Amino acid sequence: MKLRARTDEEKQLKREKLLDSARVLFPRHGYQGTTIEMITANAGLSPAAFYLYFSSKTVIYRALNARGIDILQKEIEEQLASAGVSAREKIGAIARAYFRFFTGNRDYYDIIAILHLGQGEFFTNPDKVPDLEARTSELLSLIAGIIQEGVEKGVFSDADPWRTAVTLWGMIDGVLLLEVKKSTSFTKVRIEQAVERMTEIVVRALEI
Amino acid sequence: MKLRARTDEEKQLKREKLLDSARVLFPRHGYQGTTIEMITANAGLSPAAFYLYFSSKTVIYRALNARGIDILQKEIEEQLASAGVSAREKIGAIARAYFRFFTGNRDYYDIIAILHLGQGEFFTNPDKVPDLEARTSELLSLIAGIIQEGVEKGVFSDADPWRTAVTLWGMIDGVLLLEVKKSTSFTKVRIEQAVERMTEIVVRALEI
Amino acid sequence: MKLRARTDEEKQLKREKLLDSARVLFPRHGYQGTTIEMITANAGLSPAAFYLYFSSKTVIYRALNARGIDILQKEIEEQLASAGVSAREKIGAIARAYFRFFTGNRDYYDIIAILHLGQGEFFTNPDKVPDLEARTSELLSLIAGIIQEGVEKGVFSDADPWRTAVTLWGMIDGVLLLEVKKSTSFTKVRIEQAVERMTEIVVRALEI
């Protein structure tokens, strides 16, 4: 049993190594630019071994997308848990969560937020990352729900919750993306401030 | 001499054809997904002829980036020309310009704002699209200048102009990008409203 | 000792399972198209286990060839045993045997009569299936012997026995092969008739 367990653990470990390797490589070289050989070399395996763990390049890419979203979701849950009950605080918590995800898991941010853009393969053909789309919608719904709550409690003016959620998300994303594009322009602290300030602005605009 | 001129014109014409072909293809198939053969076929030339006009695939891609920025810049100039002199109006004009660029030159928007993301080749290695970075900075400086002006004239509160400019730009970009990613969520009219509303919010937050 | 015997039995059983699995797969997927993994999966073993029973893919293929010929030979012996003593009857019995082998052991027929054709590996390099060649010769000799007998007894005209045997065999084989190639053209009953008729024609041509 020990033996078996050890093997399984090791197998899991190698799988992790491959995922890790790919997580680092994809953002740096793009989807097409990352070869199976690069991924396996980084993980100390032969290219053929890759197929013992993932059935194709697409599959490992999807796995990373799913993992990225998982991390983001967990971050949001944590921030919400430690936030107050007011809609304003909840929205702040989500913005903070997304920012923390960005700074603390940059590879994953790049993978779920950026990589598929500009990749004909995934951009034109979004079926290839179906989870991504579905789960992004989930997150947006969560924000929309909070806004809706605020509207119902009379603290927010009567804005379309979903549209507002999308706008807020897009705004934050846009600022983070700018940071990505021009990484010299901001220090990390400054982005955090920017995100906070932006959220503040939006929330204030929503109020009453 | 006449002959020569005509030849030059023709040469220019074919160059244009290639650029046009590439402009349409890059956003639809991605950078790697667009082959020289596709570009030349669309332009009625042989693949080899491509190299009479551009020395590599990277070069035509860069040319499109430059052109996209040119168009955007012109749009901004136009909008500014027909706008009032107040900082508020100027900022509104710039936001409107970017939105018009987005709707009226979608291929170029995709190329300058999206395509290079997720392409290791350009993303990691921004030297490959140096203009893009430089010229984006120019635009941001323009906005920052307007904000600075507003601050000096006492109509805007004392915010860091450049940082605020980046934030505004990122916000707008983020919303447009969201539209790109999930094109069903908004109708075009609604994006326009979103952009306007967002600008309004930011400007109002800036005022006094 | 009992234990050992049981183990041997089991080993034999698994070997059989592999052979059986391969017998079904080879005709359906061709030699190259049949992978070790397919064979072992079908037999409930791991690919690595294959090499405990056969030292290579070639070897199991040869084993199936040998087995196919064994079955055919047995069929011929049976038919001859229950046939009369005249050369005519004996030849009829052999033809019937081959036809029965074809219908009753189609996988083996495909393996010994067809599969190696068109496989450069075996076709060009017949050393790889040496048994096949040797044992086919044996069968032909048997037929030739019968014809020789007929000639000696004066019931057959003075034809070259071996050449006639080959011709007869080829004729039958050709008809069966046609059935294989174009399985819609004949019903099984019709092939049987065709084979019988063909044999009858040949025998009659031989007589006197």
Place this chain on the structure above:
Amino acid sequence: MKLRARTDEEKQLKREKLLDSARVLFPRHGYQGTTIEMITANAGLSPAAFYLYFSSKTVIYRALNARGIDILQKEIEEQLASAGVSAREKIGAIARAYFRFFTGNRDYYDIIAILHLGQGEFFTNPDKVPDLEARTSELLSLIAGIIQEGVEKGVFSDADPWRTAVTLWGMIDGVLLLEVKKSTSFTKVRIEQAVERMTEIVVRALEI
């Protein structure tokens, strides 16, 4: 014009070279065993150049099949042209044509008559060589027509023409195949005699 023609000719020549190379290789190594690299090396080209002339391995294989059948058909036409008008003579002519095709174009014989057997790829999936099947049927119809004619003219007994045609063809094919399988057993002259004798036997059996 000369220039253009020369280029076209040369292109055609290279195409021929590739076909020739493949014609020799396929029978000797089988379909899967013949690699693009082997084909191009034999023709003095790089593997990539192959795709300037044929869009895939399947395509060149099909081209060879078509070509083989063409040659056979021409052979049959020639033999029929120089044969008498009686059904007997016509059948003899066809048999002779097939035999001549076999001896004079052995590679093609192997390709159209043998290669696809035992290749899961083509055998199980005959759509991959659709011409082959269709055109083989044509040839069989031709023979059936001649038999039908003989029956109508009262020189042949009332046999089912198509079935008889198939049988005859299969018989000849079987004998040739035996030669293929066991190339030492017959000299060429002997096969010719065998085929002739076989045809004679069948025709005689058909006659009233």
Place this chain on the structure above:
DNA sequence: GATGAATGAGTATTCATTCAT
């Protein structure tokens, strides 16, 4: 200026086979 022909360097994926456990 234009192009048909050619190719070097890839690139994902497959599979028979080995070996430590």
Place this chain on the structure above:
DNA sequence: TATGAATGAATACTCATTCAT
């Protein structure tokens, strides 16, 4: 005996780029 893990060697096909004509 059995196998999970690993891999070397293939292999069809692609594409940016070159060059003789």
